[in-house]
Each structure stands twice: as C-alpha cells, then as structure tokens.
Amino acid sequence: MEKYFDASYIWESLPILLPFLKVTFMIAGLSILLGSFLGLLLAIAKLSSSRIAQKLANGYTTIMRCTPSIVLLFLVYYGVPALAENFGLNLHDIDTAIFVIVTFTLQFAAIMSEVIRSSYGSIDKGQYEAAVSVGLTPFQAYRRIIFPQALVVALPNLGNGMIALLQEGALAYTIGLIDVVGKANLIIASNINAHALEIFIALAIIYWVLSLIIEKVFSILEKFFSKGKKTLETT
C-alpha cells in the first residue's frame, strides 16, 4: 500500500490549494449577495396578493429544486451566449466565473426565497399591526420589528443554504473555472494521475473544515440574535 498511498501528499497539496479558496469565496460571496436580492424579490412575489406572481415564483422555485446544479451550470454556460447571440451580443469571450455566478445566483435565489417566506410567515401578523398602531411607518415596522425577529428564525436555514451553495460550487470546475477543485484537478493532471486520492482527501478536509466553520458561526449568531427573544417569551 505504501507505494500507492502516501499521506505526505495531503499535507503538501494543502498550501497549494488554499490560495485558490479566494476564487471559491468570491464566487460564493457574489452568488449569495445577488441571490439574496433576487430571493427577496421572489419572496415578495410569493407573499403578494397577485395570483400570477405567486404562481410564477413558486414555479421558479420548483424548477430550481428539480434541476441538478451541473445541468443548470451547463445550461447557463452554453445557453446564455447562444441566447445573447440572437440579440447581436458576443458573450463567448467573457470569464467563466460570470457563468458560475449567474448559475449559483439563480439557484441560491430559490433557496433564499423559501427561507425568507417561511421566516416571514413565522412572525405573527399582530406584530406589524401593533407597530403601525403605535405610529411607526410600514418601512420602520419591517425594519425594526419584523426583520430582527424573522432573522433569528431564518438563520439556521440560511446557514444550511450557504453550506449547500459552497458544496454545489465545487462543480464549477466542470466548465473550466480554476477554484480549489479546479486546481486540485490540475495538480493531479500534472502528476500524471498519480496520487489523486491524497489530493481529493485534502479537498475533502478543506470543505469539511469550511462547513464546520460556517455551522459554528451561525450557531454563535443565532445565540447572539436570540437574546431579545428570550425576554419576550417571559412576558
């Protein structure tokens, strides 16, 4: 076995791989930012009184839930430039990172819209009415009363959504993005496919640690933001 498996490759590949986390984080960060915004719009559509908007937003979420990320990734990668060509735009030369961000934005928006909708639904409507009755404007009521309470409910789901996004992001290497997984595949290719297992184990360790950190951060945040909740329960 010694000949085939050499654990030292795991430690040697870690410092080479870690700098490429920057790319992974950039993709994840931008997708989360844009996806949250789009998800908010979708959640507003789901909660609106318009039947058509509701149907459209729910349909979008169902479609996203049923599509494997890899299929969506390639659909965006090949489909968007082809679509843009009909309008006379040439998108064949833009950075692959853009396609990855578009894909995961679309996907995260669907996750986000459900997170926002369910956390909003968990807040009693009386809270809003009470806030407005004491003279807050609707915007103030949302910002000061509804949002802080909904956030606490949303946090665990938000954390799970982010971990899911980070993991789906590992597929970006398939369209040629050089993130941690892409770099790992390059290392393996330059080793003529030797010691692939050790490099993959290094990757697994990186992702495992990352998701443990995210989980930890969210459980701390949850504790921090539920402070106000405790006092309300006692009254």
Place this chain on the structure above:
Amino acid sequence: MSEGLNYKFLIDTFFIALSGVPVALLVTIVSLLIAIPLAFLLALTRIYRIPFIQRLAQVYVSFVRGTPIIIQIFIVYSSVPLILTALLKKYDIAMDVYKIHPIWYAFIVFSFSTTAILIEVFRSALSTVNKGQLEAAHSVGLTTYQAYQRIIIPQALVVALPNICTATVNLIKATSLGYAMSLQEITLKAKVAANVGYNYVEAYIDIFIVYLILCSVVEYGFKLYEKHLHKYKLADA
C-alpha cells in the same frame, strides 16, 4: 448557433436522455434500499446514546454534510480500486479491478451519502414521538420490536416523509454526477450525443426537462403517499 435550436436533434436526444432514466432510478432505488435500514439502525444508536457508535455516526454525518458529493465520488472512485487491488493480491484472486462496472461505485457513493442524510432525518423524526408511547406499548405487553413496528415507526414516518422526499429528489439530482464515474445515465448519454454536432444547448435542455419530469413525478408520488399516511397523524397536530 444563431440559426436557432436544432429541433430535430432536440427531439431525438430527448429520447436518448430518457433512456438513461432506468439507470438513474436503479441507482436511486438501490441506494435507498441500502441506506434506509442502515440509517435507521444508526439513528437508533443516536437515540439510545450507544457510546462510540453514536460518536462515529456523528462524525460520519458531519463529514458527508460537510463535503461536496463530487469529492466523495472522487475519493471512492480512486480509493476503492486501490483497496481492492491490495485485498485481491493478499488472497490471490485474479480479477481486474478496473473492469468493475461503474454502477457499483455509484451504489457505494450514493448509499454512503444518503445514509448520512437519512440518519439525521430518522433521528429527528423518532425524537418527535413521545417516549410515553413506547412505555404504553410495553405496558400492554408488546415487545420493543412490536412497539417500534406498530406504534413508533408509523408515527415517525409521517414526520419523516417530507424529508425523505427531499433526500430522494436530491439523490436523483446527484446521480447526474455519475458522469465522473463514466456511468451511463441521463446526463452522460445526452452529452455524448451532443458531442457529435456540438449541440450542447439542445442536449442540456433535454436533460433539464427529463430531470424536471422525473423529480415532479417523485414529488407527486410522495405527496400521495403522505396523504395515505395522514391517518396516523396525531389529532392535535
């Protein structure tokens, strides 16, 4: 590509993609059949706090939840042949490990990851059933096995079903990664067909539609079963 979609290819490839459905479903079903009993037993070790095994199950769940499935595939696909070669050499069995059908790797990877997901599903579902239920069942003379089979599991199943449905849909979606093991399922079949004429857009639209249909059918099936099971639900819920 500006001349628009190649509709003939779109329709032809749809049926090629459709022919990959049995493989995807086979992998899904076999993985579920392996994962469900295993996950149930491991969930019980968590509920009964069996030392060591419970800790092991916890680490296992955390690993699977924390790593992308594609990396789990990579690891299994590159480690199993190594282990097998070593084992076969030890026992002097002449067999070419590189001729093993990729579907076996798919079974290993997907049952490995689904088990971990289902452990958490079963654990949370079992913990929603009141402990008094088991005690009541014991007091009327049922054995623990009977109590689980007739009292606990039917109630826990109602709670677990939506999550089992999500896990199944995710599993079907994950089989699309079988291409990394050169498994001839939906995605790979359509992709290979597209390689001839670079009709990737059409091929991926087909794959997209096939998964959409497949997952909608599965979700609908689960919804029907959920309605059927509803009679076990507690009255106060």
